[in-house]
Amino acid sequence: MLVNNENGTxxxxDFGTQLYKEMLLDQLKQTDFYKERYHNMWDVKTGYFWYYFKEVEIEGYELSLSLCFLEDQLHSIHMNTWENTDAKDWNEWTEEKEMQVFYRNNKFLTLVLGMPPTRKKKTPYPTCTFIFPWGSIWSVYDPRSASSFMGISYEEKKSN
Structure with a gap:
């Protein structure tokens, strides 16, 4: 299983690597996944840092991962499936093609989670969400950015 439904890990x-809420950046850098697939990093200048990785194959899907760190702790994960038929630039892009990516992402999540989505919405944007006690896994088509992507969001700790 790709995602542990109990804790969101x-x-x-293939890399002997587990990614989990509040994982330290130094821990990530010790993993084979980081050493073999790291591509680049973006400092958002707000305390957030995005780390981008080359595609990995999971369950027959090409999957790209982007990890968002707040300071030095893993905050959230964005993912996307990819196929040769996907638009490579704006000349090839159509909303219909992008919706196919959205549907493929949903199919991927249903497969790796072994369950149907908890909630589906068509408005304001097509969304597919799997809700867990620790957070959620979601897929969305966002017409504003003309892209489809999915991710893992962890619940914030409640302070007393």
Whole structure:
């Protein structure tokens, strides 16, 4: 299983790597996944840092991962499936093609989670959400950015 439904840990078996809420950046940098697939980093200048990785194959899907760190702790994960038929630039892009990516992402999540979505919405944007006690896993088509993507969001700790 790619995602542990009990705690939201993302397991990358081919790299012997587990990604989890508040994982330290130094811990990530020790993993085979980081050493073999790291691509680049973006400092958002707000305390958030995005780390981008080259595609990995999971369950027959090409999957790209982007990890968002707040300071030095893993905050959230964005993912996307990819196929050769996807638009490579604006000349090839159509909303219909992008919706196919959205549907493929939903199919991927249903497969790796072993369950149907908890909630589906068509407005304001097509969304597919799987809700867990620790957070949620979601897929969205966002017409504003003309893109489809999915992610793992962890619940914030409640302070007393």
């Amino acid at each position: 993302l397991e990358l078996k």
